[in-house]
Amino acid sequence: MKNKYKSKVRMRWHRRIGIMTSLFVVIISITGIALNHAVFFNLEGNKINSRWILKLYNLTPETTLISYNLNPDWVSQLDESIYINGNLIGEFNKIIGVTYNSDSTLIIVATKNSLILLTPSGEILEEINKSLLPPGEITSLGLHRNKVILLTKNGFYEYDDNFIAFSHTDIKQLNLVKQARTPSHINKLIEKSYQEQGITLHRFILDLHSGKIFGKMGPVASDLIALGLIYLVFSGLRKWIIDIKMSKIHTNKKD
Amino acid sequence: MILLLGSHLFTGVTASALPKETIYLEPTDFLSEVFEIKVPAPQMLWLTKDLQPSVQQILGHPYKTLRIRYWKKATKSAWILEEIGKFKPITTGIAINSRKIETIKVLIYRESHGWEIKKSFFTDQFKEVELQENLKLNQRIDGISGATLSVNALKKLSRLALYLDSKVPESN
Numbered sequence: 001m002k003n004k005y006k007s008k009v010r011m012r013w014h015r016r017i018g019i020m021t022s023l024f025v026v027i028i029s030i031t032g033i034a035l036n037h038a039v040f041f042n043l044e045g046n047k048i049n050s051r052w053i054l055k056l057y058n059l060t061p062e063t064t065l066i067s068y069n070l071n072p073d074w075v076s077q078l079d080e081s082i083y084i085n086g087n088l089i090g091e092f093n094k095i096i097g098v099t100y101n102s103d104s105t106l107i108i109v110a111t112k113n114s115l116i117l118l119t120p121s122g123e124i125l126e127e128i129n130k131s132l133l134p135p136g137e138i139t140s141l142g143l144h145r146n147k148v149i150l151l152t153k154n155g156f157y158e159y160d161d162n163f164i165a166f167s168h169t170d171i172k173q174l175n176l177v178k179q180a181r182t183p184s185h186i187n188k189l190i191e192k193s194y195q196e197q198g199i200t201l202h203r204f205i206l207d208l209h210s211g212k213i214f215g216k217m218g219p220v221a222s223d224l225i226a227l228g229l230i231y232l233v234f235s236g237l238r239k240w241i242i243d244i245k246m247s248k249i250h251t252n253k254k255d
Numbered sequence: 256m257i258l259l260l261g262s263h264l265f266t267g268v269t270a271s272a273l274p275k276e277t278i279y280l281e282p283t284d285f286l287s288e289v290f291e292i293k294v295p296a297p298q299m300l301w302l303t304k305d306l307q308p309s310v311q312q313i314l315g316h317p318y319k320t321l322r323i324r325y326w327k328k329a330t331k332s333a334w335i336l337e338e339i340g341k342f343k344p345i346t347t348g349i350a351i352n353s354r355k356i357e358t359i360k361v362l363i364y365r366e367s368h369g370w371e372i373k374k375s376f377f378t379d380q381f382k383e384v385e386l387q388e389n390l391k392l393n394q395r396i397d398g399i400s401g402a403t404l405s406v407n408a409l410k411k412l413s414r415l416a417l418y419l420d421s422k423v424p425e426s427n
Binding site: 124127131 | 363404
C-alpha cells in the first residue's frame with residue numbers, strides 16, 4: 001500500500017516536471033537546430049531591430065563616445081565602430097588622430113595599427129596596415145604646411161599626396177585636431193546605429209538557448225530545467241522497468 | 256534529452272571563445288619573401304566602374320576599399336587582400352607570376368575557427384593555378400572540414416588577385 005502511494009507521488013511529479021519542462025525543451029530544441037545551421041539561416045547577418053528585445057539587452061557601450069570636429073565633417077568612435085557624420089564606416093582599432101588631407105578631399109584616420117583613408121561620404125579609399133606604415137608605434141596624426149604628418153615613436157613622417165610613399169621629416173610640431181563634444185544630432189544617429197548593430201539573430205538565439213536572455217536567473221533556471229530533465233529520464237526508466245516486472249507477474253499469475 | 260543538454264553545454268562554451276588577431280607573417284616580410292632582393296615601390300589599382308562588376312562577381316559583394324595597393328616587378332606581382340571568413344577579415348598575401356599563383360599565405364587571422372587554412376597542405380594547392388575566362392580557378396581546391404568559410408574566403412581572394420593582376424600592365 002505504502003509503495004503504491006509512493007509510486008503515485010513519483011508519477012505525479014514526473015507528470016508535473018514533464019509539463020513544466022516541455023516548453024523549454026521545445027525552445028532548446030528549436031534554438032539548438034538553428035544554432036547548428038547558423039550559416040544556412042544566416043544568423044550572423046540578420047540584425048534584430050525589435051525595441052523590446054533591444055531593451056531586454058539594455059545595450060550600453062563599453063567606451064564613451066569620442067568625436068573629432070574636422071569642420072564640417074565629424075569623425076566619431078564608439079567601442080570599435082568608427083562613424084563619419086554619424087554614419088557607420090566599420091570596426092577598427094582605437095583612433096589616435098584624424099585630419100583632412102591637403103585639399104580636404106580625404107579624411108585620414110590613424111588608429112593603433114592602421115591608417116584609414118576615407119572620402120567625406122564615408123567610402124574607404126584604403127586601409128594601410130601597420131607593417132606598411134612608418135616604423136614605430138603611432139602616437140599622433142596632423143597637418144604641417146598642408147602635408148599629412150604621422151608621428152610615431154621613431155619620429156615625424158611626411159606622406160606624399162597619394163599616400164603611397166612617406167619620408168622622415170625634421171619638423172617639430174603638428175596641427176592637431178582635438179577631441180570635441182559630439183553634437184546631439186550626430187549623437188542620436190550613432191546611438192541608433194549602435195543599437196541596430198548590437199544584436200545579431202545569432203546572439204539572441206544563443207542567449208535564448210542558454211537562458212541568458214532572462215538575465216542572471218536565466219542560467220539558474222536553465223540548470224533547474226536540466227536537472228528536471230535528468231529526473232524525468234530516471235523516473236521514466238524506473239516506471240518502465242516496474243511496469244515490465246508487473247506485467248510479467250500478471251502473466252505468470254494467469255498461467 | 257541528454258544529447259540536447261550536451262549541445263546546450265557545448266554552445267555555451269563556444270560562445271565564450273572570442274576571436275583574436277594572430278599575425279602569422281607581417282605583410283612586409285611576405286613582400287621580402289616574394290621579391291627576395293628588393294621590394295619594388297607600391298603601385299595603386301583603382302577599382303573603377305569597369306572593374307567593379309567582376310570584383311563583385313568574384314566576392315559576391317564590392318571590395319571594401321576603392322583602391323588596392325600592389326607591388327610589381329617584371330611578370331611578378333604581389334597583393335595583400337582581405338576578405339571576411341565568418342565574422343572577421345582574413346589578411347592574405349598572394350604572389351602571382353605570369354598570371355599564375357606562385358604563393359598564397361595567410362598573414363593575419365582573426366577568426367576563432369578555421370585557422371588550418373594557413374597550413375601548407377592547403378595553400379600549396381593554389382600553386383600554378385590560373386583564372387579562367389569565367390573568373391573561376393582552373394583547378395579544384397579541396398576544402399577543410401570545419402573551415403569552409405575561411406576556405407571560401409581564400410578561394411575568392413585567389414580569384415580576385417588573379418583578376419586584378421590581369422588588369423595591371425607588365426613592368427620592367
